[in-house]
Amino acid sequence: MPDTLRRLSVRQWSLAGLAFCVLMMGVALGLEHIGGLEPCPLCIFQRVAVLAAAAVLLVAAIHNPRGRVGAALYGGLSLAAVLGGIGVAWRHLWLQSLPPDQVPSCGPGLDYMMDILPMRDVVGMVLSGSGECAEIDFLLLGISLPGWTLIGFVILAVAPLGILLGAFRQRHPNLNGRHRPA
Template sequence: MSLTPPTGKLQTAAAGFLAFAMAVTVGTALGFEHIGGFIPCKLCLEQRVPYYIGVPVMLVALTSAALRWPPVITRGLLLTGGLLMLWGLGLGTYHAGVEWGWWAGPTDCGVVAPVESAGSLLDQLNEVVPPACDEAAGRFLGLSFAGWNVVASAILAAVALSGAFKR
């Protein structure tokens, strides 16, 4: 297992798939927030960070693979994407565990509502109830958003690491 064997179609496909899938995953979370009205908690927001970093990294990996840059660059970028998704897997697992009550979450978990005007600050604070990290906003097929992030992160990590180490 080395990062120096030549790169080919597998690395190009993996980088392209990962850039697209990471963007769709974080875009879906943003859609639920901005279109669906779900207010993310502190842990929800933290789970997005690996995707925010990963999408541009995978775009560079795709460029590297397409332009036949040295294999160590493409494979190193894919490895970086895999590590980012393993980080995301850890964050999602932690959050899902907090939601299921397996362990305690952070004591400062909540979100600060954006202030539109100082005059209506108290009204806004009364209307917006910050979400708690230990309560899932909803479940689909038995999994919360954090649970689905675990699934997505595991799949994306496997694809990235496969692209980094397979010939």
């Protein structure tokens, strides 16, 4: 890791990650409200993952823990949100890759499910997918929106990983790029 990145604080990593979350949400909302693309249930879950990561990174930026335990906690929580988003985006891409005869049938809308079903059942039904989530409404450079979202989550993972590596280096000072004399 370049020396400049090694010196970034939890606050700096968190603000960088938070800025990327804002960018991801801005693109999503722009495509919805300006581009007229209606989000499917899996798209909504990907947005929830971005917002969860943003919330943790915001708190981490405000708190700016100096100890390794606090840094590891924020890094781990934000990485968990990012990994959840990666999993949902990956599932979304898998649904889009299915042949038309293997695509699950469309189910009820997310709003309707949230009104009548317990959250556990809603999550299960959404992750099982529907025909609505298998449609490809938009391509950019041959990549669908869930593909771009997956790329975004992988880039976003750099911030929590930077926080975690910084916490790990605090515990192991000889890993700071300098060798201890023998």
